[in-house]
Amino acid sequence: MYEKVALIGIGLIGSSLARAIRQKGLAREISIATRSADTLAAARELDLGDIYTTSGAEAVENADLVIVSVPVGASGAVAKEIAGSLKPGATLTDVGSTKASVIAQMEPYVPEGVHFIPGHPLAGTEHSGPAAGFAELFENKWCIFTPLPGTDEGAIDKLKAFWEACGSHVELMDKEHHDKVLAIVSHLPHIIAYNIVGTADDMETVTESEIIKYSASGFRDFTRLAASDPTMWRDVCLHNRDAILEMLSRFSEDLASLQRAIRWGDGDKLFDLFTHTRHVRRSIIEAGQDTAAPDFGRVPKKD
Amino acid sequence: MYEKVALIGIGLIGSSLARAIRQKGLAREISIATRSADTLAAARELDLGDIYTTSGAEAVENADLVIVSVPVGASGAVAKEIAGSLKPGATLTDVGSTKASVIAQMEPYVPEGVHFIPGHPLAGTEHSGPAAGFAELFENKWCIFTPLPGTDEGAIDKLKAFWEACGSHVELMDKEHHDKVLAIVSHLPHIIAYNIVGTADDMETVTESEIIKYSASGFRDFTRLAASDPTMWRDVCLHNRDAILEMLSRFSEDLASLQRAIRWGDGDKLFDLFTHTRHVRRSIIEAGQDTAAPDFGRVPKKD
Ligand SMILES: NC(=O)c1ccc[n+]([C@@H]2O[C@H](COP(=O)([O-])OP(=O)(O)OC[C@H]3O[C@@H](n4cnc5c(N)ncnc54)[C@H](OP(=O)(O)O)[C@@H]3O)[C@@H](O)[C@H]2O)c1
Ligand SMILES: NC(=O)c1ccc[n+]([C@@H]2O[C@H](COP(=O)([O-])OP(=O)(O)OC[C@H]3O[C@@H](n4cnc5c(N)ncnc54)[C@H](OP(=O)(O)O)[C@@H]3O)[C@@H](O)[C@H]2O)c1
Numbered sequence: 277m278y279e280k281v282a283l284i285g286i287g288l289i290g291s292s293l294a295r296a297i298r299q300k301g302l303a304r305e306i307s308i309a310t311r312s313a314d315t316l317a318a319a320r321e322l323d324l325g326d327i328y329t330t331s332g333a334e335a336v337e338n339a340d341l342v343i344v345s346v347p348v349g350a351s352g353a354v355a356k357e358i359a360g361s362l363k364p365g366a367t368l369t370d371v372g373s374t375k376a377s378v379i380a381q382m383e384p385y386v387p388e389g390v391h392f393i394p395g396h397p398l399a400g401t402e403h404s405g406p407a408a409g410f411a412e413l414f415e416n417k418w419c420i421f422t423p424l425p426g427t428d429e430g431a432i433d434k435l436k437a438f439w440e441a442c443g444s445h446v447e448l449m450d451k452e453h454h455d456k457v458l459a460i461v462s463h464l465p466h467i468i469a470y471n472i473v474g475t476a477d478d479m480e481t482v483t484e485s486e487i488i489k490y491s492a493s494g495f496r497d498f499t500r501l502a503a504s505d506p507t508m509w510r511d512v513c514l515h516n517r518d519a520i521l522e523m524l525s526r527f528s529e530d531l532a533s534l535q536r537a538i539r540w541g542d543g544d545k546l547f548d549l550f551t552h553t554r555h556v557r558r559s560i561i562e563a564g565q566d567t568a569a570p571d572f573g574r575v576p577k578k579d
Numbered sequence: 580m581y582e583k584v585a586l587i588g589i590g591l592i593g594s595s596l597a598r599a600i601r602q603k604g605l606a607r608e609i610s611i612a613t614r615s616a617d618t619l620a621a622a623r624e625l626d627l628g629d630i631y632t633t634s635g636a637e638a639v640e641n642a643d644l645v646i647v648s649v650p651v652g653a654s655g656a657v658a659k660e661i662a663g664s665l666k667p668g669a670t671l672t673d674v675g676s677t678k679a680s681v682i683a684q685m686e687p688y689v690p691e692g693v694h695f696i697p698g699h700p701l702a703g704t705e706h707s708g709p710a711a712g713f714a715e716l717f718e719n720k721w722c723i724f725t726p727l728p729g730t731d732e733g734a735i736d737k738l739k740a741f742w743e744a745c746g747s748h749v750e751l752m753d754k755e756h757h758d759k760v761l762a763i764v765s766h767l768p769h770i771i772a773y774n775i776v777g778t779a780d781d782m783e784t785v786t787e788s789e790i791i792k793y794s795a796s797g798f799r800d801f802t803r804l805a806a807s808d809p810t811m812w813r814d815v816c817l818h819n820r821d822a823i824l825e826m827l828s829r830f831s832e833d834l835a836s837l838q839r840a841i842r843w844g845d846g847d848k849l850f851d852l853f854t855h856t857r858h859v860r861r862s863i864i865e866a867g868q869d870t871a872a873p874d875f876g877r878v879p880k881k882d
Contacts, residue, residue, distance in 0.1 A: 398796045402860070418793060457785050457793060465775065465797035471837055472771055473856040475763075475830045482760050488862045490721060490760060493701045494768035496869045497800050503860035506853035513841045513849050524838050527778045528831065534774055535827050538816045546816050550809035553776040557705070557806035559791045566799045 277438055280305040282339035284332045284354055286319045288400065288505075289371045290345035291409030294324040296442045299411045309335035311346075319406045333361040341438070344370040344382075349511035352381030359385040367391045367431050373458065373508070375422040375451040377515035383424070391431035394422045396454065397444060398462075404505040415443030422451040459519035463512055464527060467520065469501035470509070580741055583608040585642035587635045587657055589622045591703065591808075592674045593648035594712030597627040599745045602714045612638035614649075621709045636664040644741070647673040647685075652814035655684030662688040670694045670734050676761065676811070678725045678754040680818035686727070694734035699723045699757065700747060701765075707808040718746030725754040762822035766815055767830060770823065772804035773812070 281303040283290045290308075297303050306325035309332045310316050320328050329335050336342050336358045344354050351372060362368060368390050372378040375394050386392040399417035401408065419439040423432055436446045449457070476487050476495065487495065513520060537545040561568045584606040586593045593611075600606050609628035612635045613619050623631050632638050639645045639661045647657050654675060665671060671693050675681040678697050689695040702720035704711065722742040726735055739749045752760070779790050779798065790798065816823060840848040864871045 398793055417795065457789050458796065460779050460782060460785050461790055461793045461798040462796035465801060467837065468771060468775055470853055470856050471834050472768065472830060473859050474852055475826070475833045477856065477859055478829070479763060482763050484859075484862070486760050487764055488859070488866050488868065490701055490764045491863050491868050492720065493761065493765035494804055495764040496863050497804060498768060499860040499863055499869070501797055501800060502856040506850050506857070509853050510846050510849040514844055514846055517841055517844070520841060521838065523778070524834070524841070526781070527775060528834065530778045531774050531827070531831065534770065535824065538820055538823060538827070541817055541820070543813050543817055546813040547809050549777055550773055550807075550812050553773050553780065553805040554809070556776050556780055556787075556791070557802040559787070560794050560799050560802055563791050565791065565794050566802070
């Protein structure tokens with residue numbers, strides 16, 4: 277599909293891409309660049325590509341597809357480093373979880389004749405680093421592109437075919453809308469999860485071992501999100517600040533009203549809210565986005 | 580183990596108990612009482628017991644174990660109804676999610692010579708009604724007893740053996756501590772989940788179909804809890820008010836501070852909090868309370 281793909285950043289997302297590209301034969305050659313010698317050695321050990329370097333500029337030489345998979349706060353520095361070495365006609369994309377900020381950081385460096393198509397695969401796990409990746413990560417997941425007006429249609433179609441070959445469904449939207457949608461479906465849930473786990477961890481009247489022991493009653497469902505990579509999530513919070521603050525203030529307003537209903541024993545109001553939210557779950561199951569099996573269909577521990 | 584068990588309330592919990600009792604041969608006879616003719620007919624259809632009645636008083640006659648499995652707000656009325664028909668020497672227990680309130684409601688009606696042992700199996704799903712139950716629900720789960728001082732040790736031991744035969748691990752604690760522990764591990768998570776789903780559902784800038792479509796990015800993990808039974812959760816909120824309000828106010832305080840860190844771009848503070856919460860997840864996995872498999876080990880949809 278492509279001749280040479282350069283992967284800048286080889287953590288969970290970059291390494292999953294490397295594996296998918298290999299498994300599905302989507303490029304003749306894979307070059308891998310990452311900042312640290314340790315991560316590079318791990319990638320080599322896992323045999324994820326053909327060329328290994330700590331220099332992004334070197335990795336992108338002659339590549340017709342360059343995929344940047346680093347924390348969103350590092351996008352600008354990476355773009356600056358590789359810009360001068362990009363091949364004319366190449367496609368440059370990324371996988372960052374926020375889009376307006378990534379575009380603001382990278383776009384100024386993109387040379388004439390290079391197709392810059394910002395992207396975001398909605399696929400991930402709470403694990404990070406090159407060993408955490410797997411080829412199937414993108415299967416049946418969405419990948420959102422937020423191309424700038426006037427971007428070459430052929431380049432978009434080719435990148436779309438690439439993600440589809442990885443198993444994803446591609447959707448196009450503008451960057452501001454992407455950032456609002458993600459703020460509510462992903463960023464707010466992660467922040468709330470981090471917060472509740474933090475609150476629980478600071479209790480004096482209930483011990484941590486009790487919280488662990490009885491976590492299956494609801495709490496543990498939050499801990500998966502709260503175990504996500506701190507660097508990634510720090511950067512998401514810093515780089516999608518306005519949309520996140522908007523969602524947070526609505527959430528807090530709603531919570532204050534719920535709290536008031538509890539304080540004043542307003543059972544009807546509680547019942548209404550608790551009824552109202554059920555259909556959302558039903559729609560998610562119908563859309564095939566989750567399983568209705570008890571316990572999320574968690575595979576029981578064999579022992 | 581027991582001669583005759585009476586189940587008052589035959590929803591998710593009651594019907595799971597009926598199935599476990601049958602499967603493991605824990606009683607010679609099961610009598611079932613529920614308020615409505617419809618639910619009673621469903622229980623009969625499912626062949627959950629031997630005697631079916633809409634009268635709690637009738638069901639408990641000659642029973643040596645009575646298990647009340649109704650929303651916590653109905654505990655007092657049920658106790659009042661059955662009190663006069665309880666057999667001397669019988670054990671009376673319940674499965675309610677809050678304990679101080681259930682005890683305050685039921686205890687005044689318990690006749691001399693009946694062993695009242697309040698209980699709470701930490702096992703459930705987001706589904707309700709008699710068809711939702713299954714015999715394995717209690718396997719490898721905790722069941723907490725909050726007996727009053729002076730309760731007969733022999734009766735406690737026998738009830739403990741009963742729950743162990745259902746697959747549970749039994750733990751004893753006082754009612755106030757139970758209510759605080761559950762407020763943080765279960766009640767707060769459910770309330771937060773209901774709230775976030777409510778907030779998302781009220782967005783104008785992001786459509787509901789977008790929220791459903793992209794829910795796998797974090798949001799859907801909350802929707803399972805937010806699909807739980809509205810009556811049950813209204814009652815939990817009304818009957819564990821003080822502990823829940825305490826946890827809510829701590830949660831909101833912590834969230835305000837996190838919000839401030841986002842607003843002011845305090846990356847170090849965000850990074851610290853997001854790092855701090857990871858060990859909780861690790862401990863839960865080590866304690867065998869969850870799986871580290873990507874996606875909670877959700878069994879992928881076959882199509
Ligand atoms: N994880 C998810 O669930 C998920 C889902 C969708 C999108 N994303 C996005 O994907 C991107 C990568 O996430 P990931 O989960 O793959 O992360 P990861 O596993 O932590 O890997 C991060 C990669 O970026 C490099 N890196 C880190 N900081 C850097 C810096 N300051 N400058 C240059 N390179 C740096 C790392 O290099 P060294 O190890 O050599 O330092 C590593 O190669 C992020 O933008 C994230 O928003 C993540
Ligand atoms: N679901 C969980 O995850 C879970 C976990 C642990 C403990 N619990 C506790 O278990 C108890 C039962 O929950 P469940 O999930 O089994 O509920 P469920 O499936 O909704 O069943 C409720 C049962 O209680 C009866 N009932 C409802 N309102 C009543 C009232 N006002 N007066 C008398 N009977 C009434 C229902 O009778 P009709 O259908 O005939 O009206 C039905 O038999 C609750 O106290 C709950 O706190 C639940």
